Amino acid sequence: MDWLTRMNDTLDRIEQQLDGRPDVEALAREAYSSPFHFQRMFHALTGYPLGEYVRRRRLTRAAQELAASSIKVVDVALKYGYESPEAFAKAFRKTHGVTPTMARQPGCRLVAFPKLRFHLSLKGEEEMNYRIEKRDRFTIAGASIVVSCENGENFRRIPQFWQESGQNGTIGRVLELCPGQPLIGACTDFRIVGEKDESERFRYMIAVEAPTGTVPEPFEHEGAEFVEREVPASTWAVFTAVGPLPESVQSVSLRIYSEWFPSTGYEHAGGLELELYLEDGGPDSDAVTEIWVPVKLSSQ
Structure with a gap:
């Protein structure tokens, strides 16, 4: 409550x-x-x-x-x-x-x-499976754009960024940074210095987990800036979304906030959330995505 x-x-x-x-x-x-x-x-x-x-x-x-x-x-x-x-x-x-x-x-x-x-609405729907993971800090590296939350621009621009990145080879370039790692969607750098509406903007990354120094200096590729960012040590609640994208991720995300948080002893820890795209899916298979949410016990 x-x-x-x-x-x-x-x-x-x-x-x-x-x-x-x-x-x-x-x-x-x-x-x-x-x-x-x-x-x-x-x-x-x-x-x-x-x-x-x-x-x-x-x-x-x-x-x-x-x-x-x-x-x-x-x-x-x-x-x-x-x-x-x-x-x-x-x-x-x-x-x-x-x-x-x-x-x-x-x-x-x-x-x-x-x-x-x-x-709070108690619907008695299906159970929500999750696991708790503790991780030390690590680094992600990849392509990024600066996105505004003004007038819902982020909801349009981020899917467009994924589509463009698949078509122009940017995703392939990201995967080359650390082969074998799944793609990660992440939001970083809120209140970017110098922007007129600082509190409304952030950097969105299509990234992979990679060793520190993989991108020693930012560089441009197909209109995206390649950067690396540190993800702080956290305790994570990890949920799996199975189905077509982006609907499966949106559905599970809604249940995390409307059902899981109100019914557990956890609260959001305020850090970055990550989406790990484990399987792309196709005509005969579903996409598999993990949603990583930083959490802490309410009593902490």
Whole structure:
């Protein structure tokens, strides 16, 4: 239940930040997750990308303020993060079907997107098999791109990166770094220095486990930057997803957060999550993927 309480606390924190820029990193820390995986978990559990949920709640609150007060439209637009009244009016009309000015008219029908709450649902579904692994720190090396979480870009760009990397030979180049190792998907380098929206960006890697120094200096290949990163020593809960990609991984990831964490004595340790692609699958076989989640006991 502690996990459920923390997730609902993040919803309360989002409400407090609607008139500013939500601090994704702080929200993720409160949920004991990384910024990327918090947003993926939020999307999986609610059906809405975090940015879309925030946008809908802002426009709901904006409509309520316009209907109940004499506040200027331009002030409401600025309060809820819009750079101009025109941009605000366009978003407002798309959601409510009327202009901000029309929202002041008596009897005007507006749309209210309610604040969400998380609840534990005991469904009695199939068991979840997992194992606990303890590993010392190790190094991964491979191809990477910088991805934004803004407007759900990460959900589109990462699958595209995998597809492009398979077509242009990048995956083959990654496998050559340490032959015999499975491909790994990993998110690193949150808050990249120098980016305008630091808290919304991270580096996504298609990598393999490799000795330190495999990529002594970053280099470019087919639009991707080859780098290496250290994975800290951790205790991992390891789950296996079997089936077509990416659906099998998404399904197991949802169950990890909605069923496994609430029903065990573990909580997310806040480090990197890894996806190990053990078998590609094909016309007559399923893909086999391991999802590695850093965990710690709740009492620690």
